[in-house]
Amino acid sequence: MSESYDVIVLGSGPGGYVAAIRCAQLGLKTAIVEREKLGGICLNWGCIPTKALLRSAEIKHYMDHAKDYGLKVAGAIEADLEAVVKRSRGVAKQLNQGVTHLMKKNKIAVHMGEGRLTSATTLSVKGDDGEKQLEAKHIIVATGARARDLPFAKADGKRVWTYRAAMTPPEMPEKLLVIGSGAIGIEFASFYNDMGSDVTVVEMVDRIVPVEDHEVSAFLEKSLVKQGMTIMTGAGVEDISVSDSGIKAKIKTKDGKVAESDFSHVIVAIGIVPNTEDIGLDDLVEMERGFITIDPYGRTKSKGLWAIGDCTPGPWLAHKASHEGVTAAEAIARELGNKDVHPHPLDRSNIPGCTYCHPQVASVGLTEKAAKDAGREVKVGNFPFIGNGKAIALGEAEGFIKTVFDAKTGELLGAHMIGVEVTELIQGYTVGKQLETTEAELMQTVFPHPTLSEMMHESVLAAYGKALHI
Numbered sequence: 001m002s003e004s005y006d007v008i009v010l011g012s013g014p015g016g017y018v019a020a021i022r023c024a025q026l027g028l029k030t031a032i033v034e035r036e037k038l039g040g041i042c043l044n045w046g047c048i049p050t051k052a053l054l055r056s057a058e059i060k061h062y063m064d065h066a067k068d069y070g071l072k073v074a075g076a077i078e079a080d081l082e083a084v085v086k087r088s089r090g091v092a093k094q095l096n097q098g099v100t101h102l103m104k105k106n107k108i109a110v111h112m113g114e115g116r117l118t119s120a121t122t123l124s125v126k127g128d129d130g131e132k133q134l135e136a137k138h139i140i141v142a143t144g145a146r147a148r149d150l151p152f153a154k155a156d157g158k159r160v161w162t163y164r165a166a167m168t169p170p171e172m173p174e175k176l177l178v179i180g181s182g183a184i185g186i187e188f189a190s191f192y193n194d195m196g197s198d199v200t201v202v203e204m205v206d207r208i209v210p211v212e213d214h215e216v217s218a219f220l221e222k223s224l225v226k227q228g229m230t231i232m233t234g235a236g237v238e239d240i241s242v243s244d245s246g247i248k249a250k251i252k253t254k255d256g257k258v259a260e261s262d263f264s265h266v267i268v269a270i271g272i273v274p275n276t277e278d279i280g281l282d283d284l285v286e287m288e289r290g291f292i293t294i295d296p297y298g299r300t301k302s303k304g305l306w307a308i309g310d311c312t313p314g315p316w317l318a319h320k321a322s323h324e325g326v327t328a329a330e331a332i333a334r335e336l337g338n339k340d341v342h343p344h345p346l347d348r349s350n351i352p353g354c355t356y357c358h359p360q361v362a363s364v365g366l367t368e369k370a371a372k373d374a375g376r377e378v379k380v381g382n383f384p385f386i387g388n389g390k391a392i393a394l395g396e397a398e399g400f401i402k403t404v405f406d407a408k409t410g411e412l413l414g415a416h417m418i419g420v421e422v423t424e425l426i427q428g429y430t431v432g433k434q435l436e437t438t439e440a441e442l443m444q445t446v447f448p449h450p451t452l453s454e455m456m457h458e459s460v461l462a463a464y465g466k467a468l469h470i
Contacts, residue, residue: 013040381463
């Protein structure tokens, strides 16, 4: 006999567990199915533990540059890789326990095991205690995604790593090859470079962090090279041979020449593959390249079946998944008769992106090129960190903030940042875009002094020829 719920969520990542909590808050009898650990990839193997690693690298970076702040450090700074990883795993464990507590607090039934849909509203769960049948009025698929392997070199966790092995390395890589310069690749490149590895980044397109504004990409590449990295754009890895002693990689450069280089380890960061195979989705949903097609509320083509997060079209970001989870939960509640909730469809143009390298990168909305390609006449403001008192006092005067406005209406089309703590600043522009602000409101806003946020104001002023401090 099957257990019955109003909503079952398949997957407990930042989309799944948030969707389950919101469903429970709305009075729906809710269950969640998870095959590994509550919190999913983001909490256990992605966003959170990587930030813990990067924090350790950041502190080491500052200790290495202590003399720049008038401080003396006795002896050389050494990285204890085992201790750094242990701290990172402890952070992940603490947050996993937090999600477990939230499930109990919200009276959400947790079923551990492999979930497989048997219809749009039923599924089976195979766990350590056998197989059980569950049914619900609505099911939300939140199964996420996994790292994509190279066709000629499958990750082995020893020499060839994806993000999982890179977070729990068996040893410090002496000479590291990072394939792919998206957020994951660049964050690991930054971490290992700060920790003392010799790092080479290979990117197929003509610039790193290719989703970002061209000026940001160019600035970041220059900064990373200055820090000691080798950056190869317009290049590709043709083949990899792995031995007990290391890796030989054949790399085709932008001039078409192929050369073989030696590395101790390689991190593969060439994208993701959605976890949509073998979970019973055949004939229940439409897919494109394995990603589930949904409407702006998360509905699939089958009544009662929803999907959110990394198993759906991008951007593949944890905060996008969480937002989708809330939207789907509220849409379900409304369909079940709760007319007090008013779900809003996801606006993909207003999802910020953050990369936690050194210096950090953050953005929201259209790049200057994308705005022009869309036929928009634009006004662009650019303000450097060197013009900000707080940045100079912090010893972090590297970077800039760029804003893009519609020249006719004053609409804020996009914002792009590179520099210290910009991942904390970007939300100001995101809120502004959500409120459909124009340059007038931003100019009239009082920004506190001395703060990094003053540069946000100055960038807006610069777009209209009114910058005060440059």
